[in-house]
Amino acid sequence: MKLKSQDDGSEQDADLFDDVTIDHFQDSQDTWRPVLIAAATALKLAGKPIPLYKHWDWRKKANFLGRLDVTFYGVRCDEHIQGLMKADLGATQRCRIEEQKGKELVYVDYVETAPWNIQEYMEALGFQPIYSRTGTRLMQAAVQLSIDNEFKGRVGLHSLPDAEGFYRGIGMTPLTRDANKQNLLWFEFTPEAAQSFMEKNL
Numbered sequence: 001m002k003l004k005s006q007d008d009g010s011e012q013d014a015d016l017f018d019d020v021t022i023d024h025f026q027d028s029q030d031t032w033r034p035v036l037i038a039a040a041t042a043l044k045l046a047g048k049p050i051p052l053y054k055h056w057d058w059r060k061k062a063n064f065l066g067r068l069d070v071t072f073y074g075v076r077c078d079e080h081i082q083g084l085m086k087a088d089l090g091a092t093q094r095c096r097i098e099e100q101k102g103k104e105l106v107y108v109d110y111v112e113t114a115p116w117n118i119q120e121y122m123e124a125l126g127f128q129p130i131y132s133r134t135g136t137r138l139m140q141a142a143v144q145l146s147i148d149n150e151f152k153g154r155v156g157l158h159s160l161p162d163a164e165g166f167y168r169g170i171g172m173t174p175l176t177r178d179a180n181k182q183n184l185l186w187f188e189f190t191p192e193a194a195q196s197f198m199e200k201n202l
Contacts, residue, residue: 006130014077029057058110139155
């Protein structure tokens with residue numbers, strides 16, 4: 001698997017892994033949080049929106065480790081965790097697009113990219129982001145998990161506002177805002193859109 005260096009555009013070897021442990025959660029807390037908090041502070045001072053997930057603590061999700069209906073994925077590059085995702089096979093969420101309404105899907109409960117890979121955060125700190133494609137690689141893992149479980153690539157999630165553009169860009173369909181989920185916008189992959197996404201990002 002490859003990530004793209006934002007410095008020179010080169011392809012960098014990275015590992016996608018699903019044997020996530022509490023140590024990986026702790027590593028994200030130790031390395032991501034200082035950068036995220038600094039970026040949030042700089043954005044606030046500049047009068048710009050701050051990251052809505054700045055309060056996330058992956059260690060609080062440790063009780064889901066080892067559950068058969070939950071898979072955690074991580075992306076590692078340059079000896080650092082570049083992203084984490086929690087994908088749920090047992091969630092009560094089901095497809096909402098009319099032609100596949102009620103069918104099972106993989107529900108992406110949480111997904112986060114290391115803050116040093118997010119352009120607006122690094123610009124606020126006066127730096128350039130390090131890698132791109134981390135979120136894409138994690139969403140590929142979610143689609144593949146769906147395929148492996150015979151859900152045909154169907155994936156759904158509630159998007160934070162600052163990530164809506166990303167999910168639209170990879171071909172997910174936005175539907176309605178969910179009052180039961182902080183009015184977040186629901187996005188969904190159809191099997192056809194999931195296949196197209198995978199083919200474009202080999």
